Amino acid sequence: MPIHQPQQRTDVLIDRTGVQQAEAALVEHYPRLVRLAYVVLPPALGRHRRVLTAHAVVQRALPAAASRNQSPRVPAQSRRTGAPAGAEPAPQGASADRGPSGAAYGWVRQRVLRAALAHERRPRWWPGRLPAPAALRPAVPVVWGLRLFPRAGGVDELALDRALSAVDGPVRAAFALHLLEGLDESGVRELLAGAGAADPAGAVRRAARLGRPDRAGAQAMLRSGEFDPCTVQTRPSDLLRRRHRVRAAAVAAALCVVAGGMAVAVEEGARGGGEDRAPAGVFAPVLDPAELMRTAAERWADTSRVDFTAWPARGGRTDDDGLLGRALRAWAGPPESARVSATPGTFTVPPAQPPRLLFAGEVDGAAVVLFHDGGVRVVRYAEPLSGSGGAALDFARTDDADVTTGAAVVVSRTGDGARFLLAPWIDAPTTRDLLAPDTPGRPLEVGPDGVTAAVARPASGGACETWPVLQLRSSERIVENHAFLVTDLGDLAPVHLTYTPKPGRGAPARQPREATSTEALVAWARTACSLRTLAGSGVRSVNNWAFAEQKLPEGRASADWLCTRADTWRGPGRVLVQFLAPAASPTEPAAVVADRDDTALCSRFGQHVLAGTHWRADSGRWYVLAAGSRAVTRIEASGAVRGAAGGPTFAVRAPRDADVELTASLREGGRLTAVH
Known part of the structure; x- marks a missing residue:
């Protein structure tokens, strides 16, 4: 009599995982997970409840019954998406990868997704204050007396939010998983199925129609402050x-x-x-226009601290105590009609001491006041000169500003243009187009009060055909022959653009320099459009580091590898590794092969980098290419293709979708893995 072996199910293999790995992944990627939950949650909750619920969903993602010393039994991890194939997969214990593609992160992400989708299935009659099932039960954080709202976006962000409101939760989830998490259609379907969605394939098809025709613009909007529940504004209830x-x-x-x-x-x-101890008495000196700090007109030329503290007060209404008083009172307690915005990481609290007045005047139909608050913030107040519109109050961090990052402030935005107030040490400003590197700059008109003529703004969506920048030159009274580039990314302070040249043979490591050379402009012409993804994120400076040059297989052509690093005013940075293959057009966009948030890569604290990509030769053959920074002495490939090469570059024949692991050896010793 034959003996039948019991059937084995490959999708329910049991693993044990430590909660420590899942918790570490949750903490490391907390803003990313909260943004995902916020997009998936029903817009009918309202922005305040959706913000709190998104945080609650993520904070409750870890299993309540699991302790740090006892691991839950859960199904095995799906290899394709880093998320569970069935119901709640788990990371592989202490060796789990906590990165966005790792098992621990994928496990936490599915639990977040499952809980967020559960809110969509809540009955409409469900009373908000009665006890609810675990997935729906209100939880910390709880806020009393305040209403929380993400930063208000523009017309495009509002249109996208309305479009997301018109679809159900699984469609919003598919849209977010594709654009925010970078999953392909099969990965999204698998993750939605594991989270309990009824029709994953239908959700993916409907999500593919959202954001058309500019999916890149939709991706940038999803990453903007409009959909960021970690950077919020407050109002009283x-x-x-x-x-x-x-x-x-x-x-x-x-x-x-x-x-x-x-x-x-x-x-x-x-x-x-x-004595009078009323709060008004405490803040009276701070809110008194007569107490505002004012810098002498020529102070900038006789100080070693060339930043916003050296700006004199300019404009036609610097003596208008009525305007200045309204601006200070609005700062201390914004009225309901005021629109308040702040770059990430910027406090909107009233000043602790009288601020410095930078500007007060009339620009583009509004009375505008600019303050500088003790070396930390620049604050812009604007009220319409006519009509019934409310005032606007904008905050931006400017701590440790210098000659370049303290060289200009946006004083007005209208339509597709912006006007800047220039620092007093700026001479002969010009404008140029980064996508026209061979075209010289055009003179920029500047008024006697330091306000420029309107400068075109980079388009936030649609075709990326131009990228306007300011090319400024410092006065020879403080530094000789110093020209530099800044660009408008939607914040009060424009972003300083720099360039680090290719490594020289036997030469010491290069340092970032101004992006005004021909080599720098050519590199920026192919990478400028990637700046769209940084809009409104409080970026201080962006550097293009040409960390490697590689001779391509099957010919004499060469390609460049760039690491584009964006540093924010609050500290964390973001890195895009871009591959510049030979192109027919000098402005053909580079291929982004890696995208990493909150990292020290490509900075002075992360001087080693390794990246790889698939590349198709003119013959039709596919290769895996890799390149490392100057300290890389050997690169090895494993997985679907194996190989090794000495030096900082590597190329091997491989199928188009070959899964290859890349590692490198460093000159000083140690190993380096490829950035993704």
Whole structure:
């Protein structure tokens, strides 16, 4: 009698995983997970509840029953997406990769996705304050007395938010997983199925129609402040309702303390009265226009600190105490009608001491005031000169600004143009197009108050056909022959663009320099459009580092490898590794082969980098190419293709979609893995 072996199911292999790995992945990628949850949650919750629920969903993603010393039993991890193939896969213990493509992150991401989609299935009649099932139960964080809102975006962001409101949760999830997480269609379908979506394939098809025809623009908008629940603005809730609710308690409390208050008053009267301790008295000097700090007109030429503290007060309304007072009071307590925005990591609290006045005047139909707050922030207040529109209050970080990053501030934006207030040390400003590297700069008109004529802004969506920048030159009174580039990425302070040349043979490591040379402009012509993904994220400077040059197989042509690093005012950086293959056009966009957030790569604290990509030769053959920085002495490939080569570059024949692991050896010792 034959013996039948029990059937084995490959999708339910049991692993044990440590909660520590999942927790580490959650903490490391917390902003990314909260943004994903925010996009997937039903817009009907309202922006305030959606912000809090997104944080709650992510914070509750770890299994409640699991402790740090006891691991839950869960199905094995799907290899394709880093997410579970069935219901809740898990990372592989202590060796799990916590990166965005790793098992631990994929496991946490599916739990977040499952919980966010559960809100879509909640009955409409479900009372918000009654106990709910675990997936729907309200949880920390809880905010009393305040309403939280992500940064307001523009018209395009609003249109995208409305489009997402018109579809169901699985479609929003498919859209976010593709554009934010970078998953392909099969990976999205698999992840949605594991999260309990009813029709994953249909959700993917419907999501593919969202954001057309500019999917790159939609991706940039999803990464903007409009969909970032980690960077929020605050407003009070219904003050009258709160007063009614606490009035009875307040009366009772008042009766308890009235006797004591009267005794204190009698005692103070016996002592001859006391000082006025009202809050208004505390903040009165800070909010008094007469107390504003003002810098002498020529101070910038006689100081070693050339930054916003050296800017004089300019504009036609610097003596208008009424305007200055309104601006200061709006800063201390913005009215409901005011639009408030802040770059990530910027506080909007009132000033602790009288701020410095930089500008007060009329620009493009608005009265504009610019303040500088103790070396930390620049604040812009604008009120319309006519009509009933509300005021605007914008905050931006500017700590440790210098000659270049403190050289200009956006004073007005209208339509597709912006006007800048230039630093007093700027001479002969010009404008140029990064996508026309051979075209010289054009003179930029500047008024007597330091405000420029309108400068075209880079388009946030659609075709990337031009990229306007300012080419500024410092006065010879502080430095000779110093020209530099800045560009507008949507914040008050424009972004400083630099370039690090290719490594020289036997020469020491190169340092970033101004991006005004021919070599720098040619490199920026092919990478400028990648700056779109950085809009509105509080970027201070962006450097293009040409870390390697590689001779390509089957010919004499060469390709360049660039690491484009964006540093923010608050510290964290973002890296794009771009491959510049030979192109018929000098402005053909480079291929982005790696994208990493919150990393020290390609900075002075991360001087080693290795990256790879698939490349097709003119013959039709496919290769895996890799390149490393100057300290790389050997590159090895394993996986679908094996090979090795001495030096900082590597090429091997491989199928188009070959899965290859790349590692490198460093001159000083140690190993380096490829960035993804």
